[in-house]
Structure formats: structure tokens, C-alpha cells
Amino acid sequence: MSPQSSRGASAKTPCVTGPAGSARLLVTCPDRSGIVAAVSGFLHQRGVNITHSDQHSTDPEGGRFFLRQEFYMPGLEEHLCELTHDFEREVANKYAMKWQMVSARRKKRMAVLVSRLDHALMDLLWRVGRGEMEAEIPLVISNHPDLRHAVESFGAAFHHVHVPEAGDAPRGRGLSIPEERMLELLDNAPGGPMDVIVLARYMRILTPAFVKRYPQRIINIHHSFLPAFEGADPYRRASERGVKLIGATAHYVTGRLDKGPIIEQDVIRVSHRHRLDELKVLGRDIERQVLSRAVRWHLEDRVLMDGNKTIVFA
Numbered sequence: 001m002s003p004q005s006s007r008g009a010s011a012k013t014p015c016v017t018g019p020a021g022s023a024r025l026l027v028t029c030p031d032r033s034g035i036v037a038a039v040s041g042f043l044h045q046r047g048v049n050i051t052h053s054d055q056h057s058t059d060p061e062g063g064r065f066f067l068r069q070e071f072y073m074p075g076l077e078e079h080l081c082e083l084t085h086d087f088e089r090e091v092a093n094k095y096a097m098k099w100q101m102v103s104a105r106r107k108k109r110m111a112v113l114v115s116r117l118d119h120a121l122m123d124l125l126w127r128v129g130r131g132e133m134e135a136e137i138p139l140v141i142s143n144h145p146d147l148r149h150a151v152e153s154f155g156a157a158f159h160h161v162h163v164p165e166a167g168d169a170p171r172g173r174g175l176s177i178p179e180e181r182m183l184e185l186l187d188n189a190p191g192g193p194m195d196v197i198v199l200a201r202y203m204r205i206l207t208p209a210f211v212k213r214y215p216q217r218i219i220n221i222h223h224s225f226l227p228a229f230e231g232a233d234p235y236r237r238a239s240e241r242g243v244k245l246i247g248a249t250a251h252y253v254t255g256r257l258d259k260g261p262i263i264e265q266d267v268i269r270v271s272h273r274h275r276l277d278e279l280k281v282l283g284r285d286i287e288r289q290v291l292s293r294a295v296r297w298h299l300e301d302r303v304l305m306d307g308n309k310t311i312v313f314a
Contacts, residue, residue, distance in 0.1 A: 250294035
């Protein structure tokens with residue numbers, strides 16, 4: 001995290017979501033006495049009202065300290081740049097903080113990558129359309145053309161970018177040709193670049209070069225059978241083994257496949273009475289729920305990083 005005062009003073013007219021005057025402060029730093037007092041005192045001196053606060057220490061002696069605060073100040077948008085500048089000078093530098101101070105008014109811009117399975121995508125489009133998520137979805141990118149009509153019915157742009165099968169894709173350390181096209185779409189979308197990318201059952205592997213462009217800003221969802229049942233048709237093999245739990249994991253994407261920091265997980269119990277098609281229905285449902293929670297927490301700035309783990313103030 002780093003200071004992002006530009007979000008509070010953008011020349012563009014933002015798509016707003018929260019009440020005027022509301023902002024969020026995220027802090028990560030070495031734990032020591034006086035951090036909360038310093039932050040709260042700084043805000044109090046400027047007439048800021050802290051409306052919500054969460055904090056966590058990994059260890060009171062030599063650990064890491066994590067803080068998320070929501071606060072309110074009349075006319076905040078006009079003073080956010082000054083506030084961030086003063087906070088860095090008076091508080092952040094003293095405590096060696098990594099931090100963000102962002103207006104809660106601006107909806108984050110979210111792109112969705114998808115293949116043929118539509119359950120996670122449609123859930124996100126529906127929740128955003130209903131105002132349940134603080135985001136807008138300007139575009140959806142798919143390696144198949146199947147979902148164009150469904151996506152466009154929500155008012156989002158749909159782009160088909162063909163991606164070869166893994167065995168046919170060129171190998172190398174850089175971006176693949178389809179990824180270059182995707183980055184062009186993401187960076188040049190009307191309204192500005194994307195804040196977050198969600199892989200809503202996108203069945204292609206992204207190169208490390210692509211992932212590096214969006215650190216802690218790509219969220220993936222997958223079923224809970226990894227690594228036991230990798231590859232095609234995991235539900236059939238899980239059914240044959242008589243599994244008693246199925247679930248889903250949402251995580252940030254890193255250069256290591258499916259090993260990024262976990263944001264959210266959940267499971268449900270199943271039994272011998274569930275047919276294969278029922279397991280798949282239950283699996284899709286839990287994937288929707290887990291992904292929507294993880295995405296919402298990211299959009300609301302509730303996820304802080306602790307190495308390869310997350311601190312989630314939900």
C-alpha cells in the first residue's frame with residue numbers, strides 16, 4: 001500500500017457510491033506503542049470523526065500492526081490531498097507505515113474474465129446492477145463468444161479474445177499475444193483503467209508477466225478439490241471417492257498457480273444421497289457466495305496483506 005491522494009483529487013468525475021465526506025485509511029507497519037493514539041490524534045486535530053475502526057497485531061513484541069478506519073469530515077473531497085500529505089509527514093514516516101487514504105465516494109472499476117461457465121459472472125453482474133457491490137463493470141473479456149448476449153443485457157461491453165489451448169500457446173517469459181490484447185482493452189476502456197480484475201471461472205492460465213501488472217488486484221475462484229482432484233471433471237472423481245465436503249476458495253492471483261493469498265473460503269456438507277449433477281449445482285452455489293464476499297471485501301478496502309496471508313476486516 002502507498003499514499004493515493006490522487007484518488008481524492010481526480011480531474012475526472014468519479015462514479016460515486018458512499019456519502020460525501022467519507023474516506024478510508026489502511027495502515028500496515030511494525031507494531032509499537034502509540035500507533036492508534038497517533039492516528040486518532042492526527043484525525044481529531046483536523047475535525048475528523050472516526051466512524052469505524054478495526055485493528056490487529058500479529059505479535060505485541062516485534063509483530064506487524066494492521067489498521068483500517070472509516071472516517072467522516074465535511075468537505076473531505078476538497079481537503080483529501082492536503083490530509084494525505086500531512087498524514088505522511090506527521091504520522092506515516094514516524095511509524096514506517098505502508099498506507100492508503102482513499103475517498104469512499106468512488107466506485108472501483110472491475111473487469112471480469114470468464115470462459116463458458118456463467119454462474120460466477122452472472123452473480124457479479126446482478127449484484128453490481130442491484131447496488132450490492134461498490135463497483136462498476138465496464139467490460140467482460142472471454143475466450144469464448146457464448147456469453148455476449150447475457151453480458152450486454154447488463155450494459156457491459158463484451159470482448160471475445162481467443163486464447164489457444166495450453167499445448168498450442170507460445171511459451172516464454174513475456175506476455176502472450178492474447179494477453180497483450182486483453183491489456184489493451186483493460187488499459188484503454190472508456191472511463192479509465194481497471195482497479196481490479198476478477199477471474200469468474202476463467203479457464204486459462206495467466207502468465208506471470210500479466211499478473212505482475214496487477215499485484216493483489218486479480219481475484220480468482222476455484223472449487224475446494226484442489227490439489228486432490230485437479231484437471232477435468234473434478235466433481236465426478238470427487239463423487240466416486242465419496243467426498244463429504246465441497247467448497248470454494250477465493251484468492252489473489254500470483255505467479256504461482258492457485259497459491260496466492262486466500263481471501264475467503266467456505267464449505268457445505270454432502271452425502272451419498274447427492275447425485276453428480278446435484279454436487280455440481282451445490283458447488284456452483286458455494287463458488288458464487290465465496291467469490292461475492294471476497295470481491296466485496298476487496299472493493300470496500302477490507303483486505304490487507306501480511307506476506308502470503310491476508311488480514312480481512314470483514
